[in-house]
Amino acid sequence: MTKQSNSLSQGTTPPIFPVKTKIQVTVIFFVVIGVYLFSMFWTQQQMVGGFGNAIGNMVVVIEKFFPPNLSILPAIWDPMAQTIQMAIIATTVAAVLTVPLALLSAQNITTFKPLYYFTRTLLNILRTIPDLVLAVVFVGLFGIGLFPGIIALIIFSLGILAKLISETIEAVDMNPLEAMRASGGNILQVIFYGLVPQVLPQFTSFVLYVFEINIRASVVLGLVGAGGIGLVLDQQLGFYNYPNAMAIIVLIFVVVLVIEYISNKLREALI
């Protein structure tokens, strides 16, 4: 205390942060900048003409995309509808399959530890694989079409959904459940009357959230042959028909925005 008043009277304010923190932050800052510069160098090394050329080129190429050829909208509506249907089916199946998985990976329900760790690890591994990579593998397995796309979406959303819901289950109030068990409820009764009412609003909200993710994922699945609007986009890009491609991109943009808006409103109403 006295020391501080001394330093104040001498007119020097004590530093807000200790010197050690300052050095640490500076070192981390320079490392981050260094890695960034190196990354920029590395990713640009195969580029022809360098950065300046690319910017000029970008304007020329973006102009090719405009104006989008909106007259093809009626023709591309069918694949777009298919894409949405894929997402709906995948989300529904995932929502059903996720129930046992989420229960198995919730620490307070699955008291048998090895089983809990097994499902947890499985879900963790599942979540590391990007959706399109799954789609590539399933297209190899089932051939080109909607089916591999749906399977890829199911597996992908299962990983996210099961994790989110198992965390919700872990956060529930266990007292009513214990009271039910103490008064003679069997495990199914406990789950139905104790757990389900506590989890249901969150569950619905997460399913809608995953549906949004699935919509975004499903519009691009076609790029690897897994059906939907992406397939048409891939073809149009292959023909260098950029106005048509831009029309598809605009449609995707609008559909994603609309569905996200509806889903957001529903989720707000739920919680």
Next chain:
Amino acid sequence: MATYSLPPKKEQSSFKKFKKIFILLAVIALYVWTFLGIDIDWTRAVERAASNFHRVIPKLFSPDWAAAGEVSQKILETIFIAFAGSFMAAILAIPLGFLAAKNMSRGKLLSAIGKWILSAIRAFPDIILAILFVVAVGPNAFAGVLAIAIGSTGMLGKLYSEVVESIDMQVVEAMEANGANKVQALFYGVLPQIIPEFLSYAIYRFEIDIRASSILGIVGAGGIGTMIIFAANNRNWNEMGMILLAIIIVVTIIDFISARIRRKIV
């Protein structure tokens, strides 16, 4: 003997009942539309799966170690793409985040504009952005960097604006009352409150970007995705197994490290 009965249920207004019925009907209609509209060639899918199963699945689990060198080089490129992209996004999102925050400007118009821009950016899937940038700057890793940078800005900007909206404004008011100007209030009142969470979100987005950048190569934007598409076209499932293994390992490690750092920061 006492009779047990459940407590009476709450009376529901007819509007609520109507709303429930309406939602139920809408959902049923949606499902009818879906299941009538979708057509899956089940027999073909089952046939294909039956004939391909032994050709694909066992090979995925016996990775081709000879490809390990090339795979690790490409996965390094993937990490570079994600890093450069996330870094650009972390910077780009700051002004947009402040623009979209309700408590940083007097009128509602500016924050509405900011929110609108951010949700517009978020509506583009990363890979669609990658397609646009591949056409613009050519099929190389830098197109991937740009796609990741723009794609992440949408989400980071939104998260940033929520952070800014949640800060304690009393500190800022107290400073302004004591005669601090706007810049001083920003540096000493606002920034210390938001920097840890901004950093944490940027690192979190880097996790997501690692996953995102690993597929950009499918449309030619560099990284491990280039190898994925070649392996799939050549039906080289051993190599695909190696690639999957590499992705799983790298993503797991980066998730782990990033979770550690984020726990330390916030």
